Structures are given as C-alpha cells and as structure tokens.
Amino acid sequence: MTGPLALFRRxxxxxxxxxxxxxxxxxxxxxxxVLFAFAIGxxxxxxxxxxxxxxxxxxxxxxSLDRLFQADYEDGSLDQLALxxxxxxxxVVAKLAAHWLATAIxxxxxxxxxxxxxxxxxxxxxxxxxxxxxxTPTLVILGAIGAALTLGAxxxxxxxxxxxxxxxxxxxxxxxxxxxxxxxxxxTAVTVLGAMLMxxxxxxxxxxxxxxxxxxx
Amino acid sequence: MSALVEGHLAYVTGSYxxxxxxxxxxxxxxxxxxRRARRALAGLEERxxxxxxxxxxxxEAGA
Amino acid sequence: xxxRNLHRFANPARFMRLAGAALxxxxxxxxxxxxxxxxxxxxxxxxxxxxxxxxxIMYVHVPAAxxxxxxxxxIAAASLAAIVWRHPLAELYAKAASPIGAIFTLLALxxxxxxxxxxxxxxxxxxxxxxxxLVLFFLYLGHIxxxxxxxxxARGARAAAILALVGVVNVPVIKFSVDWWHTLHxxxxxxxxxxxxxxxxxxxxxxxxxxxxxxxxxLVVILxxxxxxxxRRARRLAAEGAGG
Numbered sequence: 001m002t003g004p005l006a007l008f009r010r011x012x013x014x015x016x017x018x019x020x021x022x023x024x025x026x027x028x029x030x031x032x033x034v035l036f037a038f039a040i041g042x043x044x045x046x047x048x049x050x051x052x053x054x055x056x057x058x059x060x061x062x063x064s065l066d067r068l069f070q071a072d073y074e075d076g077s078l079d080q081l082a083l084x085x086x087x088x089x090x091x092v093v094a095k096l097a098a099h100w101l102a103t104a105i106x107x108x109x110x111x112x113x114x115x116x117x118x119x120x121x122x123x124x125x126x127x128x129x130x131x132x133x134x135x136t137p138t139l140v141i142l143g144a145i146g147a148a149l150t151l152g153a154x155x156x157x158x159x160x161x162x163x164x165x166x167x168x169x170x171x172x173x174x175x176x177x178x179x180x181x182x183x184x185x186x187x188t189a190v191t192v193l194g195a196m197l198m199x200x201x202x203x204x205x206x207x208x209x210x211x212x213x214x215x216x217x
Numbered sequence: 218m219s220a221l222v223e224g225h226l227a228y229v230t231g232s233y234x235x236x237x238x239x240x241x242x243x244x245x246x247x248x249x250x251x252r253r254a255r256r257a258l259a260g261l262e263e264r265x266x267x268x269x270x271x272x273x274x275x276x277e278a279g280a
Numbered sequence: 281x282x283x284r285n286l287h288r289f290a291n292p293a294r295f296m297r298l299a300g301a302a303l304x305x306x307x308x309x310x311x312x313x314x315x316x317x318x319x320x321x322x323x324x325x326x327x328x329x330x331x332x333x334x335x336x337i338m339y340v341h342v343p344a345a346x347x348x349x350x351x352x353x354x355i356a357a358a359s360l361a362a363i364v365w366r367h368p369l370a371e372l373y374a375k376a377a378s379p380i381g382a383i384f385t386l387l388a389l390x391x392x393x394x395x396x397x398x399x400x401x402x403x404x405x406x407x408x409x410x411x412x413x414l415v416l417f418f419l420y421l422g423h424i425x426x427x428x429x430x431x432x433x434a435r436g437a438r439a440a441a442i443l444a445l446v447g448v449v450n451v452p453v454i455k456f457s458v459d460w461w462h463t464l465h466x467x468x469x470x471x472x473x474x475x476x477x478x479x480x481x482x483x484x485x486x487x488x489x490x491x492x493x494x495x496x497x498x499l500v501v502i503l504x505x506x507x508x509x510x511x512r513r514a515r516r517l518a519a520e521g522a523g524g
Binding site: 145149150154155159162165166170173174177185188192196199203210211214215217 | 454
C-alpha cells in the first residue's frame with residue numbers, strides 16, 4: 001500500500017468482497033421505511049414520505065460509519081498512514097470516497113423501492129434522488145468526523161451519534177427541503193446542498209486527520 | 218411587587234425561579250467540587266514525606 | 281521532561297494567583313449586577329403594550345441565549361489556542377466552561393418554553409431561535425460527553441477541542457438552515473421571541489442582566505478552573521507518590 005489511490009482501491013475491493021456489509025445497511029434503510037408504515041399507517045404516509053426517507057437515509061449512513069477507522073486503528077495501519085509521505089488528509093479522502101461508493105450508491109439504488117413503500121408521489125422521486133445524491137457525501141464526511149473523534153472511546157457508537165446528529169441538521173433541512181419538491185424552494189435547497197458539500201470537502205478531511213492524529217498520539 | 222401580581226404571574230415567576238434554581242445550583246455545585254478537590258489535595262500533601270515533596274506543590278509558585 | 285512539566289505547571293499557577301485575587305471582585309460584581317438587574321427587570325420597567333407582564337421573561341431568556349452562544353464561541357477560541365499553541369490553560373478553560381454553557385442553554389430553553397405557553401398557548405414552539413438553541417444544547421452535550429469518554433484525559437481534551445472547532449463553524453450554518461426551515465413551515469406573521477423592536481425602556485434591564493450573567497459565568501469559570509487545577513495536582517502527587 002503506497003498512495004491514497006492504492007488505499008482507495010483496497011477499501012473498495014474489501015467492500016465488494018464483504019458485500020453483506022453494504023447489504024445490511026440497505027436492509028436497515030428499507031426496514032426503517034417499513035417501521036414508518038407500521039407507526040404512521042399507510043393513509044398518512046404519502047405526506048411525510050420525503051422527510052421520512054431523508055431521516056432514515058441519514059441514520060443509515062451514520063450507522064454504516066460506526067467502525068470506519070476501527071480496523072485500521074487496531075491493526076496499526078493507521079499509524080503507517082500517518083507516517084506516509086502523502087498527507088493523511090489525502091488518505092482520508094480516499095477512504096471516504098470508497099466508503100461512499102460502497103454504501104451510499106447501493107442506498108441510492110434502493111431509494112425507488114423505498115419511495116414505493118412510503119407512497120411517495122411519483123413526480124417527487126427525482127428530487128429525492130438528486131437531494132440524496134448531493135447530501136450523502138456530506139453526511140459521510142460529518143459522520144467520519146464523529147467516527148475519528150470517538151476512536152478508542154468508551155461507548156463509541158452512541159457518542160458518535162450524539163456528536164454528529166446536531167452537525168447534520170442543516171443537511172437534513174435542505175435535503176428534505178429539496179426532496180419535498182416545492183418548485184419555489186428546490187433550487188435554493190439544491191444550491192445550498194452543493195455549497196455544504198464543498199464546505200465539508202474543504203474542512204472535513206483536515207478535521208478528520210487532526211482527530212485521527214489525536215487518537216494515535 | 219405590584220408588577221408581579223397581575224398578568225401571567227405564574228410564567229414570569231416560574232422563569233425567574235428556574236433561573237435561580239439553575240444558576241444557584243451551578244454555583245453551589247462548583248463550590249462543593251472545589252472544596253472536595255482542595256481537601257483531597259491537602260490530604261495528599263500531608264501524607265507525603267517532606268523530602269519527596271516536589272518543588273512548587275506546597276505553595277502556588279511553580280518557578 | 282522536567283522542563284515540560286514545569287512549563288505546564290507554571291502557567292496555570294501564575295493564572296491561579298491572578299484568579300484568586302479576582303475572585304472576590306467577581307463575586308461582588310455579580311451580586312451588585314444581579315441586584316440592579318432584577319430590580320430593573322421586575323420592578324422598575326413597564327409591562328409591554330403587546331405582551332404585558334410576560335415581557336419580563338425576556339430579561340432572563342435573552343441574556344441566557346446570548347451567554348449560551350458566547351460561551352460556545354469562547355470555548356472554540358480556547359480550543360484553537362489549545363490546538364495551535366498547546367496552551368495548557370486553554371484546554372482547562374474548555375473543560376471548565378462547557379457545563380456552564382450547557383446550563384445557560386438549558387435556561388434559555390426553559391424560559392423560552394415558559395414564554396411560549398402564555399404567548400402561543402403551547403409549551404414548545406418551533407420558533408427559529410428556540411430551535412437553534414435546542415440544537416446548540418445538543419452540541420454542548422456532545423462536547424461534555426466526548427471530554428469524559430476516554431480514560432486518558434489528554435485524549436479527551438484534544439478530541440473535544442477539534443469538535444468545538446467543527447461545531448463553531450457549523451453554528452452559523454445551523455442558524456441559517458433553521459431560519460430557512462422556519463420560513464418554509466410557518467407564517468412570518470407570528471410574533472417572534474425577541475419581540476418586534478426593543479423599546480428603550482427594555483434595553484436597560486436587558487443589558488444589566490446580560491452583564492450580570494457574564495459576571496456570573498466568569499465567577500463559576502474561575503471556581504471550576506481552581507477545582508480542575510487542584511485535581512490535576514493531586515493526581516500528579518498521587519502518581520509521584522506511587523512511583524516512588
């Protein structure tokens with residue numbers, strides 16, 4: 001393993017080999033929609049469908065990031081990455097890109113089925129897909145900040161959720177705002193989602209590598 | 218006190234009571250924690266033989 | 281090793297001498313400011329023509345909300361100092377101030393709720409400011425929990441410092457998104473919690489109460505800093521005693 005690109009390929013290959021991990025996230029996503037149907041009842045489901053889909057997508061992404069750095073931390077490869085000539089942030093970006101491809105893309109493929117279960121209006125499906133495609137990378141970056149900060153903590157995953165959920169409020173607001181597909185607001189919402197992704201890309205990798213270094217020291 | 222007697226008396230007094238309880242509680246908790254920490258520190262310093270006492274622990278001076 | 285220890289130790293020690301001298305002044309200022317502020321807020325200011333007596337809740341609610349934000353920003357500034365210059369006192373400040381900020385945030389939420397009941401007939405309104413404060417409360421809870429989540433206190437402090445910096449970048453974004461969400465879901469005609477325009481007769485009690493809250497915050501920060509420094513010194517003594 002030499003550069004960030006090699007890490008990206010390794011992580012992607014690992015994710016494909018253990019396809020059941022991504023499948024479990026998709027299954028969680030789908031069954032959460034079923035839970036919504038059981039809790040709210042099929043009649044009123046359509047009105048909340050876009051928002052519900054966004055909430056369960058957010059939770060699925062957060063859940064998938066639970067042990068993002070754990071294996072690398074335990075087997076010492078994180079130490080090697082920190083000492084490598086390429087900056088740690090580059091490795092972080094590679095790892096997150098691989099994770100997004102391996103878990104968020106299957107999630108997006110499951111969205112039409114989820115929309116069906118939630119009785120989402122057919123015309124709104126496009127807006128939901130676009131907003132999720134733009135929003136999930138930001139969710140992956142924010143969740144990874146939480147995963148890096150809680151590395152080695154007692155009760156890691158609950159703490160990670162507590163740290164990350166308040167930070168994800170803006171993504172949810174504009175994501176769901178776009179997904180409800182009101183023609184007057186959708187343009188603003190999509191623009192802001194894109195801007196938040198840019199900002200997260202600018203700040204996130206630096207914050208994550210700082211948190212990883214704090215865990216290693 | 219006439220200002221408090223009319224209008225939505227309960228909500229106004231409730232707010233000031235909540236502020237009092239929270240802030241006074243915070244102050245007393247901080248005072249109690251400080252007393253406990255200082256007592257523990259004094260106990261440790263007493264038990265330590267004078268020869269092994271590191272410089273600057275008895276008084277505040279660190280230089 | 282010895283010089284590093286000395287450096288870490290000397291700085292808080294000098295600060296503590298200053299703080300010890302400032303403490304009585306701070307306590308006196310807090311008492312005087314609260315006396316004046318409560319007099320102005322409860323007795324000397326007129327009821328609002330629109331909100332009646334409930335406007336007096338504002339003299340607690342708004343300073344608490346200000347302090348909630350101010351303390352968070354100060355924690356972030358201290359965290360930056362802790363990360364960049366490894367300043368030992370900055371790290372201690374973040375730990376001392378976080379629960380204080382959380383209490384101010386909780387107070388803003390409770391008084392906001394007590395304001396909502398007479399104003400809108402409900403204990404909770406999804407008002408833009410209250411909602412932002414609610415999210416801020418959870419940012420505080422996360423910060424406190426993270427500081428406490430590691431057996432190694434230094435590790436917890438580093439992680440919490442990074443979290444505070446990420447959080448403070450996020451605070452304006454959260455505010456912006458909540459405001460946008462609010463316009464999306466609620467008619468703009470609703471009376472906002474900060475009132476229409478602040479009348480001059482409301483300004484004096486508001487500012488004095490804000491000063492009292494600030495002075496109170498400084499007082500408790502000093503107390504908690506003294507506590508933490510005494511604790512660390514005791515821990516070091518115990519370690520040295522055990523190590524021979």
